[in-house]
Amino acid sequence: MTTSLTELGSKYAGLMFIWATIQQFFPYALCKRFDYLWRRVENYFYPYVQITIDEFSNGKRNEIYSHINSYLGTKSIKKDAKLLKVEKSKNSKSFAVSLDEGEEITDEFQGAKFSWRNYSVKLSDDSSGHRSSRSNSVPMEKKSYKLTFNQRDREIVTGKYLNHIMEEGKAIQFQNRKQKIYSNNCSEDWYWYGKGMWRDINFEHPATFDTLAMDPKKKAEIINDLIAFSKGKDYYSKVGKAWKRGYLLYGPPGTGKSTMIAAIANYLNYDIYDLELTSVKDNSGLKKLLMETTSKSIIVIEDIDCSIDLTGKRKKKKKKENETTSEGQEEDSDSSTEKEKESTENKESGKLTLSGLLNFIDGIWSACGQERIIIFTTNHKDKLDPALIRRGRMDMHIEMSYCRYEAFKVLVKNYLNLETHTLFQQIQGLLEEVDMSPCDVAEHLMLKNASGGPQICLDNLIQALKEAKKKANKDSKESKEKAKQNSMKIKKFSAKFLRSFGNVQKLLK
Numbered sequence: 315m316t317t318s319l320t321e322l323g324s325k326y327a328g329l330m331f332i333w334a335t336i337q338q339f340f341p342y343a344l345c346k347r348f349d350y351l352w353r354r355v356e357n358y359f360y361p362y363v364q365i366t367i368d369e370f371s372n373g374k375r376n377e378i379y380s381h382i383n384s385y386l387g388t389k390s391i392k393k394d395a396k397l398l399k400v401e402k403s404k405n406s407k408s409f410a411v412s413l414d415e416g417e418e419i420t421d422e423f424q425g426a427k428f429s430w431r432n433y434s435v436k437l438s439d440d441s442s443g444h445r446s447s448r449s450n451s452v453p454m455e456k457k458s459y460k461l462t463f464n465q466r467d468r469e470i471v472t473g474k475y476l477n478h479i480m481e482e483g484k485a486i487q488f489q490n491r492k493q494k495i496y497s498n499n500c501s502e503d504w505y506w507y508g509k510g511m512w513r514d515i516n517f518e519h520p521a522t523f524d525t526l527a528m529d530p531k532k533k534a535e536i537i538n539d540l541i542a543f544s545k546g547k548d549y550y551s552k553v554g555k556a557w558k559r560g561y562l563l564y565g566p567p568g569t570g571k572s573t574m575i576a577a578i579a580n581y582l583n584y585d586i587y588d589l590e591l592t593s594v595k596d597n598s599g600l601k602k603l604l605m606e607t608t609s610k611s612i613i614v615i616e617d618i619d620c621s622i623d624l625t626g627k628r629k630k631k632k633k634k635e636n637e638t639t640s641e642g643q644e645e646d647s648d649s650s651t652e653k654e655k656e657s658t659e660n661k662e663s664g665k666l667t668l669s670g671l672l673n674f675i676d677g678i679w680s681a682c683g684q685e686r687i688i689i690f691t692t693n694h695k696d697k698l699d700p701a702l703i704r705r706g707r708m709d710m711h712i713e714m715s716y717c718r719y720e721a722f723k724v725l726v727k728n729y730l731n732l733e734t735h736t737l738f739q740q741i742q743g744l745l746e747e748v749d750m751s752p753c754d755v756a757e758h759l760m761l762k763n764a765s766g767g768p769q770i771c772l773d774n775l776i777q778a779l780k781e782a783k784k785k786a787n788k789d790s791k792e793s794k795e796k797a798k799q800n801s802m803k804i805k806k807f808s809a810k811f812l813r814s815f816g817n818v819q820k821l822l823k
C-alpha cells in the first residue's frame with residue numbers, strides 16, 4: 315500500500331503543476347468550473363488526506379509527536395519495517411525503538427488503513443526563529459511524521475484514532491520509564507534549590523509477588539484486587555468515586571510489610587511516595603505534598619501508629635465531649651462536628667491533625683490525581699483510630715503474619731532453590747507451633763559461606779525453631795505463674811477488705 319501511495323503522490327504533484335499552468339491562461343468562471351471538475355476527478359483517483367505532525371510546534375516539543383514515536387516504534391517491531399532507530403534515555407529502563415528517516419509503516423484501526431512516514435528537513439541557520447546552529451539544545455533538522463489516509467476515514471482519525479495513539483503511546487512511555495521513590499524527609503537545601511517538596515531516586519527493589527512469602531490464597535486475593543483497581547477507570551467513573559484505593563498492612567516486625575509495598579509497586583509499575591509524617595509541619599503542608607504527587611503512584615505512610623500522636627488528642631477530646639453529651643448517645647467517631655472543631659483548632663495551632671490526615675486520604679483534594687494507592691503500615695492495628703482505617707479509607711486490611719509452612723516453601727525455594735527435603739516435615743510441625751517472622755526464617759536460610767549447604771541451613775533453622783519453642787513455653791509458664799500470683803493477691807486483698815468492712819459495720823451497729 316505504501317509504495318502505491320508514494321507513486322500516486324508524485325503523479326498528483328505533476329497534475330497540480332499542469333493545473334497551475336492552465337489557471338494562468340483561462341478566464342475566472344471557466345477556471346472555477348474546471349476547479350470543481352478537477353476536485354471530483356482528484357477525489358476519484360486520489361482520495362487521500364495527509365496530516366503532518368512536527369516534533370516542535372511553536373518552539374515547544376509537540377507532545378503528540380513523542381507519543382506517535384513510541385506507538386510506531388512498538389508497531390514497527392511487530393510489522394516488517396526495516397529502517398529502525400534505537401535510543402536509550404537516562405530515565406528509561408529499556409531501549410526505545412522508532413522509525414528511521416524515510417521509513418514507512420502501515421497501521422490498521424477499526425477497519426481503516428493508515429500510512430505513516432517519518433521524514434526530516436535540514437534547517438539552515440536562519441530558517442527558523444527559534445532554532446540556531448549555535449545552540450546545542452536546539453535541533454538542526456525539522457523532524458515530522460506524515461499520516462496518509464482515505465478521506466472517508468476522516469472521522470475515525472479525528473474522533474478516535476489520534477486519541478488511541480496518544481493513549482497507547484503514553485502507556486508505552488510509562489512502561490519504559492524508570493520507577494522512582496520519593497521522600498519528603500529532605501533537608502532544607504532541597505526545598506530552597508527549587509526541587510519541590512519531594513526528592514527522588516530510582517526505585518530498584520527486587521521484591522515481587524513470586525518472592526513474597528505468604529499464604530497463596532491471600533496473595534492471589536491481593537493480586538486480583540490490584541488488577542481490578544488498575545483496570546477500574548471506567549468502573550470508578552461510573553460509580554462516581556475517585557480512582558484510588560487504600561491498603562492497611564499490619565502485623566509484627568519482619569513479616570514483610572515493606573516487602574509487600576515494593577512487590578505492589580513493581581507489579582503495577584507505580585512510583586512510590588514515602589511520606590514521613592513527622593516532617594510535615596501542618597495540614598496545609600500535607601495538602602501541598604499531596605498536590606505534588608503524580609497519578610499511578612503509591613503513597614506510603616509506614617508505622618503510622620508511631621509517626622504522630624493522632625489518637626491521644628482525639629481520645630481526650632472524645633472524653634470531654636462525652637461529659638457534655640447525654641449518656642447513651644453514641645458518638646460517631648467520624649462526625650463532622652468533631653472534624654470542624656479539630657480543623658478550627660488546627661488553624662489556631664498550625665499543626666498536623668487527624669482531620670488533616672483524613673482529608674488527605676479522601677477529602678476533596680485527594681482527587682487531584684488519578685489511579686493512586688495509599689498504604690499504611692503498622693505493628694499495632696489496635697492503636698489506630700477507627701476513623702483512619704475504616705473501609706472506604708483503608709479498603710483492604712491485610713494481615714502479614716508469622717511464617718507458616720506455605721510461606722516457608724516460598725522462602726526455601728527463593729533462598730536454597732529447594733522444593734522438597736526430608737527435613738521439611740519436621741519444620742512444618744515446628745512452624746505450626748512457633749511464631750517466627752519470615753525475616754528470621756529467611757536469615758537462617760541464607761547461605762553464609764561457601765562450605766555451608768542447604769542441609770546446614772535447614773538444621774540451623776530447626777535448632778532456632780526448637781529454641782524459640784522452648785523460650786515460648788518458658789515465657790507462657792512464667793506468665794501463667796504471674797497471673798496465678800496476681801489472682802491470689804487480688805483474692806487476699808478482697809478477703810481482707812471484706813473483713814475490715816464487716817468490722818466497720820459491727821462497730822457502727
Ligand SMILES: Nc1ncnc2c1ncn2[C@@H]1O[C@H](COP(=O)(O)OP(=O)(O)OP(=O)(O)O)[C@@H](O)[C@H]1O
Pocket residue numbers: 525526527528565566567568569570571572573574693714751752753754756
Ligand atoms: N513475607 C516475606 N516474604 C519474603 N521476604 C520477607 C517477608 N517478610 C520479611 N522478609 C524479609 O525480611 C526483611 C524485612 O522485612 P520487611 O522490612 O518487609 O518487614 P516489615 O514487616 O516491614 O518489618 P517492620 O514492621 O519492622 O518494618 C526483608 O528484607 C525480606 O527480605
